[in-house]
Every structure is written in C-alpha cells, then in structure tokens.
Amino acid sequence: MSEVREKAIKAQAVVPQLNRLSTEQKNNALLVMADALIAQADSIIAANADDLERGRQQGTPESMLDRLALNKDRIAGIAEGLRQIVDLQDPVGEVLETFTRPNGLHVEKLRVPIGLIGIIYEARPNVTVDAAGLCLKTGNAVLLRGGSSALSSNRKIVEVLHQALATTDMPADALQLVEDADRSSVDEMLKLNGLLDVIIPRGGASLIRNVVANATVPVIETGAGIxxxxxxxxxxxxxxxxxxxxxxxxxxxxxxxxxxxxxxxxxxxxxxxxxxxxxxxxxxxxxxxxxxxxxxxxxxxxxxxxxxxxxxxxxxxxxxxxxxxxxxxxxxxxxxxxxxxxxxxxxxxxxxxxxxxxxxxxxxxxxxxxTDGFEFGYGAEIGISTQKLHARGPMGLPALTSTKYRITGNGQIRQ
CATH class of the missing domain: 3.40.309.10 (Aldehyde Dehydrogenase; Chain A, domain 2)
Structure with a gap:
C-alpha cells in the first residue's frame, strides 16, 4: 500500500472520534501544540536550515527562501496563530436555521465537520501548522502534502505536533504528512475518492491548475494572486x-x-x-x-x-x-x-x-x-479562495465546515 493511501486511511479512521471532541478538548490540544513548537524551536530551526541550504544550492530566489525561512520569532508567531485559533468561536454545532413544518416536523440546520481534508501546498512551513490548527479546531482530520523544498521542516514540525497530541484527547492520527516528494504522491491524492472529502491547493498557478484539472476529489480553489x-x-x-x-x-x-x-x-x-x-x-x-x-x-x-x-x-x-x-x-x-x-x-x-x-x-x-485571515479577524487561514462556491476570500473556521439537517418527528410519514 502506498504511503498516501496508508496515511489517508489512518486519518479517516479517527474522524468519528474527532466528531465527539468538545470545544474544550480541541482547544487544549491546540494550546499543547503551540507550547511544543516553542519548546522545540531549536530543532525545528535546525531542520529548516537543511531546507534553506538545499534551496540555495538549487538556486532558489531569495524571495522564495524568505517564504521558507524559520527563526524563533517566526515560530513564536506560528504558535501564537494556534493560540488565536483557540480564542475563536468554534463553528461546529452552530445552528444556522431552525423551523417547524406544518406537519410538526422540527428541522435544524447546523454546522458539522467536513471529514478528511487534503491540503497540497508549496514552500511555506507555517502552512503546516496553520492548516493543522484550523482543521483540528473544526473537528476535521487533515492529510498534508507540502513542497519538497520544505520537507525537512515539515517533517520535524509534524513530529513535534504528534508528540504533543499524544498527551491530549486529540488522536495524533488526525494529522498526517505525506513525505513522498515525488509528484506521483500529489496525483494519487487527487483521486482518493472515498477517503478524502475535499482537497485545498495552496501555491502557485501551475500547482492550482494541475489540481483543478486532474482531481476527482472535490476541490476548493485557492487562486494565484495577480x-x-x-x-x-x-x-x-x-x-x-x-x-x-x-x-x-x-x-x-x-x-x-x-x-x-x-x-x-x-x-x-x-x-x-x-x-x-x-x-x-x-x-x-x-x-x-x-x-x-x-x-x-x-x-x-x-x-x-x-x-x-x-x-x-x-x-x-x-x-x-x-x-x-x-x-x-x-x-x-x-x-x-x-x-x-x-x-x-x-x-x-x-x-x-x-x-x-x-x-x-x-x-x-x-x-x-x-487580504488575510489574521487581518480579517479569522485567525490563521487555510487559504484564500478565488472561486464562488462554498467559500470565497480568506477561509477561516466556518469555511472548513459543512452542514447537516437534523429533523425531529413524532411518527410522521409522508403521504
């Protein structure tokens, strides 16, 4: 079995457990994750140095190396992003609409987690933490596939977060990182119907075009910014x-x-x-x-x-x-x-x-x-959607939920 499928299965298996967590349990996990990032900053920076050196040897432009670089201040900012997510209202369970039909059926429309979210992104290791925090806060499992240029950084960050989650009620398997740097791992993610509920690409125009053109899994398009x-x-x-x-x-x-x-x-x-x-x-x-x-x-x-x-x-x-x-x-x-x-x-x-x-x-x-989740008051964002269905603009917590109708009756049958 491929790494992609194996990790997707692990994440999907804990989705029911995630759905049962309270807001307090989810927030506690995020706070523990934030503390762990600060405590392990030196090891994360060391891993990031490997990525930066490899990038310089490959001739990566300085502007792109800046997106990749981590230091203690940036890690502190990333950890603060998790704490800000804790302070945000949990949208899961919010009742959006309620009404009673003439036949006595009581109908509620409420927010629920999407399930398992796949995120494909490029050389910004902060996305690893932002995506994990937003998805876990909304009761979603997440399968991450970052760019090869940030692989050492992402691997160490997820290792730190897994160790932190092991001490909480949040199942560590809810957070998965695909480490296979071959493009075939992306292609496989795009077709994980039945495991992934949605894919969100974050990156340049070519990445987004590839995902939109080839995915059979539903996509929320976060567009390039011209x-x-x-x-x-x-x-x-x-x-x-x-x-x-x-x-x-x-x-x-x-x-x-x-x-x-x-x-x-x-x-x-x-x-x-x-x-x-x-x-x-x-x-x-x-x-x-x-x-x-x-x-x-x-x-x-x-x-x-x-x-x-x-x-x-x-x-x-x-x-x-x-x-x-x-x-x-x-x-x-x-x-x-x-x-x-x-x-x-x-x-x-x-x-x-x-x-x-x-x-x-x-x-x-x-x-x-x-145009940014923090600036709009949403906390860390999962991306900026340029499409018109489901979500548009900076995507905060509500954009990572779906809806469910809950109907209560007293023996009604349809005539």
Missing amino acids: CHTYVDESADPVMAVEIAINAKAQRPSVCNSMETLLLHAVYAEEHLPAMAEQLREANVLLKGCDTVRRLVSSALPATEEDYATEYNDYILNIRVVQNLNEAMEHIARYGTKHSECIVTRDTSHAERFLHDVDAAAVYHNASTRF
Whole structure:
C-alpha cells in the first residue's frame, strides 16, 4: 500500500472520534501544540536550515527562501496563530436555521465537520501548522502534502505536533504528512475518492491548475494572486505612493501582493516619475507600457506575458490607462479574482469599482496586503479562495465546515 493511501486511511479512521471532541478538548490540544513548537524551536530551526541550504544550492530566489525561512520569532508567531485559533468561536454545532413544518416536523440546520481534508501546498512551513490548527479546531482530520523544498521542516514540525497530541484527547492520527516528494504522491491524492472529502491547493498557478484539472476529489480553489492597484485621476499622491509601495514591497512573495500598477493618464504625467523613484528605492524593478517608458527611462518593456505573471518578487508592471473603464477591462483580462484596489477621491468611481470588479476582495484606498485571515479577524487561514462556491476570500473556521439537517418527528410519514 502506498504511503498516501496508508496515511489517508489512518486519518479517516479517527474522524468519528474527532466528531465527539468538545470545544474544550480541541482547544487544549491546540494550546499543547503551540507550547511544543516553542519548546522545540531549536530543532525545528535546525531542520529548516537543511531546507534553506538545499534551496540555495538549487538556486532558489531569495524571495522564495524568505517564504521558507524559520527563526524563533517566526515560530513564536506560528504558535501564537494556534493560540488565536483557540480564542475563536468554534463553528461546529452552530445552528444556522431552525423551523417547524406544518406537519410538526422540527428541522435544524447546523454546522458539522467536513471529514478528511487534503491540503497540497508549496514552500511555506507555517502552512503546516496553520492548516493543522484550523482543521483540528473544526473537528476535521487533515492529510498534508507540502513542497519538497520544505520537507525537512515539515517533517520535524509534524513530529513535534504528534508528540504533543499524544498527551491530549486529540488522536495524533488526525494529522498526517505525506513525505513522498515525488509528484506521483500529489496525483494519487487527487483521486482518493472515498477517503478524502475535499482537497485545498495552496501555491502557485501551475500547482492550482494541475489540481483543478486532474482531481476527482472535490476541490476548493485557492487562486494565484495577480493583484492590481488602480490609481485614479483624483487620487491623493501621497496615499497612492504609500499604498503602491506597501502592496508591492512589504512582502512581495505572498499572493496578496500587487503585480501590476494601473495609472490614470493624467495622474501618470504629473506623478509617475516621482512614484517610480520611490519604488526603485524600495528595490522594485519596473516594467511598463510605452507611456511609462517615456516617463521613466529605466523601466523595461512590459509584455502580455508579464501582465499575466504572478512574480512573487520585487518586480512590478506599470500600465497607463485612459479611464476607469480601461483599468477594469485590464483587471478582468489579467486578474485572478483575488484582490483588487482603487485609489481615488471620487466616491462614484470607487463605488463602481467595488461593485463591478469581480474579485474575492476589492479595496478602496487600502493595500491589497490586507487580504488575510489574521487581518480579517479569522485567525490563521487555510487559504484564500478565488472561486464562488462554498467559500470565497480568506477561509477561516466556518469555511472548513459543512452542514447537516437534523429533523425531529413524532411518527410522521409522508403521504
């Protein structure tokens, strides 16, 4: 039997036990897990160092190594994420609707765990803990398959979490990590019908496309982030620069960072040279359309391929547009329905942008970097869904539940 199937069977076997745990029991397990991460930080950092060294030898870009790197502060932050999940309301058992039919049947609709969730992700070992915490809090077992670049880190983290869970009422088998780095392990997960209830991919566009195209297990699509900021003619120049720099350079390796800056032609003529200089001071490489290159001599040409690329790096496309319509047309063509922003003083333009742009999160005068479970008050997120069914946007605890109807009768039969 393959490792993937064996671990899925182990996780599936404890789902009924998970369903019987109280909120207090689940919260206690998360707190023990958080304490264990802090206590074992040195061993986790040592394992992470192996991944970082291997990445450097393979020529991994620094921006991606930053996503992979762990230190005591980051581990403390990851542990704090678990503690924040403890503080969140447990959605399991919440009654969403209740009514009594004319025939006397009493109907309740309530939240229940999904079951066994498969998560396929890339080089961010914090996802290992975030996913485990969110799934276990909602009474779900989880089968994790991280990227090979973080295998040593993920293996050590799961080892630490298993040791912690062994001292709680939470069955350790509820958390499983696939260690087989071959792509075939991903392909097998995609077809584990009857074991996995849903798969959630977290990573780049190619990973997500592969999962969506080949999975027979239901998928919640967390999309790549080709995010835009449109600076309208009436935008406050200081605000526009601050938002643009934050959206691009605060942490460019994440999915809610900006990849293309759209500027109204009138605004660009007056403000682009100064804005470009500040972006360059933030170590951002600029690519642009012909108008941008006329105004900023150092800008490289931006191609159709560039506009369709999620860089995850200090690279930014800039395009000058004539009006709001042209900006929204660009977003509709190249965006991934993740996060989009307009910077403007014109409230009518803002309202139209917020209403008409099709994305999981739309912003007026604020950085796209806020599309995040922590920032929205959900605690650690399982991902940012860019689809429209079941869940959309940052996925907190409620997104990891399904529903059940519970009906109470007194001998009713259907005529």
